[in-house]
Amino acid sequence: MLDDLVVRILAEDGDAALRHVGLGMLLATAHNQSREGMNDELRPLDVDVRGLSMLLALDLYGPSSQRRLIDLSGIDKSTMVRIIDELEDGGLVRRERAPQDRRAYSITLTPEGERTLASARRVAVDVGERLFGWLRPDERDQLVGLLRRLAEHTAPR
């Protein structure tokens, strides 16, 4: 159930300030709850959504330096160090020195990383069905389209 305050704020549809604040509150609730729902189910696999997104990036783009993962994802470089540390500690990726540039690593999925990725994908399907599966396909496309444009329009100037 939505909290009384946001319902009350959304009810004042004639007030532009409240419309904007209400939309922000809905974004916050939808985001926080869906991230928590996903992380809760991923926890037994010892990954979170950020770790999963890096496993996916390595699967989609192949072995990559941290610099490349940063460019692909927009994640801050010190945050990236910690994400890769956690994945390495869990045995899911290896840091190998890149032969052509000894400053850089080549981050590669280990066999266990591949297996964990496969499990995490199944978890993402199941949790995603619960979180988003009630949306009709056309509603989902609408939502993705609106959020995509929102993400572009809210980008820092």
Next chain:
Amino acid sequence: MLDDLVVRILAEDGDAALRHVGLGMLLATAHNQSREGMNDELRPLDVDVRGLSMLLALDLYGPSSQRRLIDLSGIDKSTMVRIIDELEDGGLVRRERAPQDRRAYSITLTPEGERTLASARRVAVDVGERLFGWLRPDERDQLVGLLRRLAEHTAPR
């Protein structure tokens, strides 16, 4: 611009795991960027979106105990202490002991709190126009409707 990784993930429309992860990434980006955009402009007024939401609650519901603000907003009680501390430090609210229950406060907007609320509402209108004003009214209604249902469906079980 959206990062390459989320674009790539969203492009794999046939893959259920990637569809769900991609939607989560869009929610995160839209939420984080819009909150930052709003907080950046509210900063000169010495409030953030959470403080503003409490000023709005006090305006909409009248003087209230912290307990009531917690029930209205779903915010944790130790977090509420700090939000009210900040507002009180800024002279925007006063803690008065509730006459009928001396454990509780009656949090009231000060005249300066009313003035700051009026300014913050104007800021919210301006920033909201930039963040959300490009949405057609029917698209905005669609988005609010979808996010509302999303917030209900993603609520912790």
Next chain:
DNA sequence: TATTGTTATACTCTATAACTATA
């Protein structure tokens, strides 16, 4: 000089648990 990655540090947001004062 510039770039890759690391570390130290700090700031935001949130939550838990132990505490006080009243009821």
Next chain:
DNA sequence: TATAGTTATAGAGTATAACAATA
């Protein structure tokens, strides 16, 4: 004994800046 509020603490998540190794 239960409730309103406080404090200490900790945990995510993120960002900044100084640094080492390499280009």
